[in-house]
Amino acid sequence: MSDTAATEAPRTGENALPKGYEPADVEARWIRHWEENKTFTPDPAEVLSGAKQPFSIVIPPPNVTGALHMGHALDLTLQDILCRFMRQQGRSVLWVPGTDHAGIATQNVVERQLKKEGKKRDDLGREKFVERVWEWKKEYGDRILNQIRSLGASVDWDSLRFTMDEGLSKAVREVFVRLYDEGLIYKGNYIVNWCNRCHTALADDEVEHAPKKGKLWRIRYKLAGAPLPDGRTELVVATTRPETLLGDVAVAVHPEDDRYKDAVGRKVILPLVGKELPVIADSYVDREFGTGCLKITPAHDMNDWALSRKHDLPVITVIDDKGFMNENAPEPYRGMASLVCRERIVADLDAAGLLVDVTDHDHSVGECYRCKSVIEPHVSEQWFVKVGPLAKAARAAVPSLTQIFPPQWEKTYYEWLDNIRDWCISRQIWWGHRIPAWTCQNCGEMIVRVEDPDKCPKCGGPLKQEDDVLDTWFSSALWPFSTMGWPGDKEHPAAKLRAYYPTSVLVTGFDILFFWVARMMMMGLHFMGEAPFKHVYLHALVRDEQGKKMSKSTGNVIDPLVMTKKYGTDAMRFTLTSFAAMGRDIKLSEKRIEGYRHFVNKIWNSARFALMNLPGEPELTLHEAMENSSLANRWILHRLEEVKDEVERAAFEYRFNDIAQSLYRFIWSEFCDWFVEMAKADLSGDNACAKEGTRRVLLTVLSETMALLHPVMPFITQEIWSVLPGIADRELALAPFPARRPECRDEAAARDMAFFQGIVTGVRAIRTELTIDPAKKLPLIIDTADGPAGGLAVLTANEHLIRSLARIDSTDIGPGKTGPRASGTAVVDGARVFVPLKGVVDFGAEVARLDKELGKLDKQLNATSAKLSAPGFAGHAPADIVAAEKEKLAGLKDARGKLAELQERLKAALAEG
């Protein structure tokens, strides 16, 4: 055991808590404590023995080069709430932390570092470069992990994983080899998305489409041979990329386009090149767009590529993998950067009289999701996963095996899987899992193996391994089982895997539904025979207060680390939780976090107040305390039971905002505003029995509230918990969810309290609205004749509280009591309230105030009686609804009548002067 706060002698009682809550100090202390004590490291044996139900989550591994942003903070907060809540529910909780190696991003970072030294990666060579990346990882790779720590995430640090770890790399190889052997991985020459800057292929979903202002050039392609029957001698094509015409292999028109029917089958002459191209017909061509004539450049356009395969056209690459015109381009253009070439081509066309015109044209352009440079379609040798069969299984698993929350994302998930194309998994970089395939330099045999082969098994010739590495998402797709020890020993799978796979829920942003979630589904189902998670909870994106995506370039980023430092982690977590309603974006502003910091302060101060009154454990048990207990005590215990239900239900249903709201209201508006104020009388009174009873209730409610709030605000709750007297287990994180106490349910107390609050609020309203000096104590008369059943008893028993809460110095309560005509008045639940005000205020104001009240009552009266008298209501509506409406109408009529009468009395008094 370590010397942390929980193991020190608890500082309970008076002065246990300093005046102000200092989050930084408290947080650091508990983070250290949890980690040193391995509080969140579960034992798989407790699951395997059947002693506990498992609950597991794998963290969405952040990019190892990344820094924590608000999206992470939200994601981690929600996961932490679930994990901490499930521990309270008695589950064996495993939350696996880790990072991914982010192939392209990390390589970029290190290359930039090298550049500063005036070096390129080729100067180092592959091996040295990869070593260099590992060095970088060693030095900076823990940054984001420490940031996760600082949020209080209750992950099991013993389970920490990195996608390039030995075990995870083994999983990657195993999966690759098996998919290859099953014919689900193949290598081939295809057109792919190519990033010139990162110098690698990208998968379809790694390309982001952004609208761009472009131009549309219309270019004449002269017909070879005789003019068309109508005398035309050329076709005009429209293109946004004139430089690609050097790679044109055909011109296509729509087969039913009357304008071009006669041209089909003829040849045109490619401008600036001079070679003849066929004119083909294909219904893909949109007659409405441009001129209806489409030039076909298979090597540099995805759609043209597809057409070229259909029509068996050649593929001519004219732009190389760095974005320069290659040897297939005519001499004058060779070696030019493609954009430079574009200008030259346009100029040359113009000079040759082949350019019709140029118009502005907005279209969407693909960009690299890592570096934002324009994506070039590029033909090259790549490795692909044949996703069809995998996607089919992944689709079928939702919602039967895996449920998505909120469910509207199901459709998006289906949509993507239904239209999925083969997944390009090879990347032309060095940092990552190198493809485990070797080619025999002798016989050309391809060997794909888990273990490195040393020679060709067929001819014994020397082998050369593939240069490419795998897409980072390929390894991320295995995360739910690779992190738990798969494949390991196949006969005896890891205990962790047996205990915690499949995971309970995946919590992540909807933006990586495709990148990651769908692929994990594919891999999990294929290799484990089980979906990797039972639930997927997709939360919204965190945006700025205008609803814009936060980005460094816009400068609207709210840094979670700055916020936690400034307002405390609990305040930020609570803010995010409050706004985490399902299916909605979160518009965050610093002001909101600041607002919830006030709530943290409120909690702290209420605990300080409680501790001041709890020098030691109360002498009465709760059971004893409840005998002849006060209204306040019975009511708050009753409400506590209801809050337990609300919080528990909301947590199971991922209604995070409801957890927050329910606790906020209970703590602030009920516990602090009413219970504590009412308890003060007992706590400072002479009645030892009442005092001890109320102390017991105060302690019970405070401690259980800390437990309920703990998943959302782990630090302040643990800090307070650790100084409460009479708590056996100082580790709140491992304490069970507060047990239900059916005997504390007390509807009568709820009703009585509502009446009591009505009286107090009624008097306060009279006071404030008539601007009576708050210090001025007033007399109070209440006629309980028509009040609720037991109302008199409630008011009599709590008379001293009415005095203190409403600033009353004398009361006269009973059936038939009447105050002077010159009174401020109210009707509460049938009871008439009088606050004699002769000589205190101007009664004209009170007459006006009553007018306003009467107006409100009239509005409600009209609505209710209209409803009741509406044809069919009594016949069709359920009996209980009708009865309730009738009762309501009676109550309103009664209140209105009484109030009107009271106003008349007042007016009469006024007339008399």
Add this chain to the structure above:
RNA sequence: GGGCGGAUAGCUCAGCUGGAAGAGCAUCGGCCUUACAAGCCGGAGGUCACAGGUUCGAGCCCUGUUCCGCCUACCA
């Protein structure tokens, strides 16, 4: 082009299976009432985007419309 979501108080949003419109912040008025001025008490503020429909009854269900987001797509 297809899909999804949103439109409720000045702002940000709740409102679960249809049964008297809610919260926070902001605002106005009054209070340093010894846990808390990061606080307390009270007030004001809404034709629930628009138009129809179903129903005894609609913020909620159905149809259409208008705006605003996002995702997706082969219009060069």
